[in-house]
Amino acid sequence: MNRTAESHSSSKAPSQTFGEDTVVYRLARDLSDLPEDLVLRNVEWGVLLAITGEHTAVQIGNAFGLDERARREVFLCLEQHDLVEERPLSFGEYLRAQATIGGQQPRSLSSFLQAGVTMPHSAPKREAPESAASEVVPDIRETAEWQTPTRDQLGLPGEGLTRPVQTRTEQAKVTFTPLHVPTSEPARRLSLKVLMRHILDRAPDVNSGQLDVYRVFIRVDTKLLKRNGIDTLRFEDDRLVEDPELQQAITRSLQRTLGLSMPSDVFV
Amino acid sequence: MRSVMNERYAFDRQFKLFKGITFDYFAKLVPEETPAMDEPYLVFGRPEVLDYTSLVEIDGECRGCLYLTSPVPMLEDLLAINGEPDVSRRTLLDMCRELSNVLSGNASQAFGGHWEISVPKTLDAHDVEHLNLPDSTFVMPLRWREQRALLVVGLTPNNDSTSRSRLLGDAA
Numbered sequence: 001m002n003r004t005a006e007s008h009s010s011s012k013a014p015s016q017t018f019g020e021d022t023v024v025y026r027l028a029r030d031l032s033d034l035p036e037d038l039v040l041r042n043v044e045w046g047v048l049l050a051i052t053g054e055h056t057a058v059q060i061g062n063a064f065g066l067d068e069r070a071r072r073e074v075f076l077c078l079e080q081h082d083l084v085e086e087r088p089l090s091f092g093e094y095l096r097a098q099a100t101i102g103g104q105q106p107r108s109l110s111s112f113l114q115a116g117v118t119m120p121h122s123a124p125k126r127e128a129p130e131s132a133a134s135e136v137v138p139d140i141r142e143t144a145e146w147q148t149p150t151r152d153q154l155g156l157p158g159e160g161l162t163r164p165v166q167t168r169t170e171q172a173k174v175t176f177t178p179l180h181v182p183t184s185e186p187a188r189r190l191s192l193k194v195l196m197r198h199i200l201d202r203a204p205d206v207n208s209g210q211l212d213v214y215r216v217f218i219r220v221d222t223k224l225l226k227r228n229g230i231d232t233l234r235f236e237d238d239r240l241v242e243d244p245e246l247q248q249a250i251t252r253s254l255q256r257t258l259g260l261s262m263p264s265d266v267f268v
Numbered sequence: 269m270r271s272v273m274n275e276r277y278a279f280d281r282q283f284k285l286f287k288g289i290t291f292d293y294f295a296k297l298v299p300e301e302t303p304a305m306d307e308p309y310l311v312f313g314r315p316e317v318l319d320y321t322s323l324v325e326i327d328g329e330c331r332g333c334l335y336l337t338s339p340v341p342m343l344e345d346l347l348a349i350n351g352e353p354d355v356s357r358r359t360l361l362d363m364c365r366e367l368s369n370v371l372s373g374n375a376s377q378a379f380g381g382h383w384e385i386s387v388p389k390t391l392d393a394h395d396v397e398h399l400n401l402p403d404s405t406f407v408m409p410l411r412w413r414e415q416r417a418l419l420v421v422g423l424t425p426n427n428d429s430t431s432r433s434r435l436l437g438d439a440a
Contacts, residue, residue, distance in 0.1 A: 211283065217310055218404045233310040
């Protein structure tokens, strides 16, 4: 046992999940109600004052630059002094808490969810001192109101997983529907050069064609043009418009000004 | 639709005439140094203006303005050609005023008919800053004696409510 735990061995036993990465602690008593003879290390005071009940142990530990061992020491100390307690998490909160673990390896949503709702068989369980066994804070995941969701309910694959974590009955009704992934059609780009060529070709002469182009753009909001980086337009310029709003504005003006529909070949 | 096209191309013919006689003005000044026109282009937002600007408003099938904006060296050349050795803000404005009259006369000659042509305005760069010019302009660069002036038309459709506001601001 580490130094801090030893030093407080006579205090309350820790919960079975103390120091776990995804545990969210809250203050077990008001800070104004602390015993006057309480003494803690600076880092323990710091962590205690940082606890809001909204951050996981690992988030707080990271904020203080603590490695895993040091973080567990600090939270063990605070638990033994009955200063903090584990806050029960809803299913969604537990998944979000899981997201705070700083794994560096990218993983799939399925893999993430598996990690969030399962716990390896080999996860070490801390044994509380016998003398304090009756005071062990029960693991909320092992109380009667927790129930193991079926793999079908969670939409998880059937193999390769270890013991599923129990979750609240009502929250186990959460179902995972397939994610909607929109078909990714590439955005159509409107070629102003092709459009201007169409307008110039149908005019009786070049001058009239150029003025027709100008007429079309008179009705297009200049803010919209400038937003798309179009401050000037030369007739030989090939500018590709991706902004659907600008494409629609040009299309409307083409119809209203010259009575033309947007030719299909202007889109590239 | 036919009447709309007729009106549109009537404007085009008038505008082409206006452009031609304005270029002719420079061509007649020094016959051996005819002006050239570069490829026109469109400008969105604040229109291009140079040192001095001659401007007329037009109102008919559409509303807007025509202006010729020139750099000081071009006006100095014009002053010299007209026998004016003194170059000052006053004489430069005088020369610009002369161009304004030419512009107005050309617009009246080219458009006439149902178009209303305003009294010409003569403006320096500071005056132009106070103008409420059209947001979209059609710019025709005029190159003469290695100088570059701009002949510009700025229109707003008459059925567009924003065009009902006066074209020129307080400075005019």
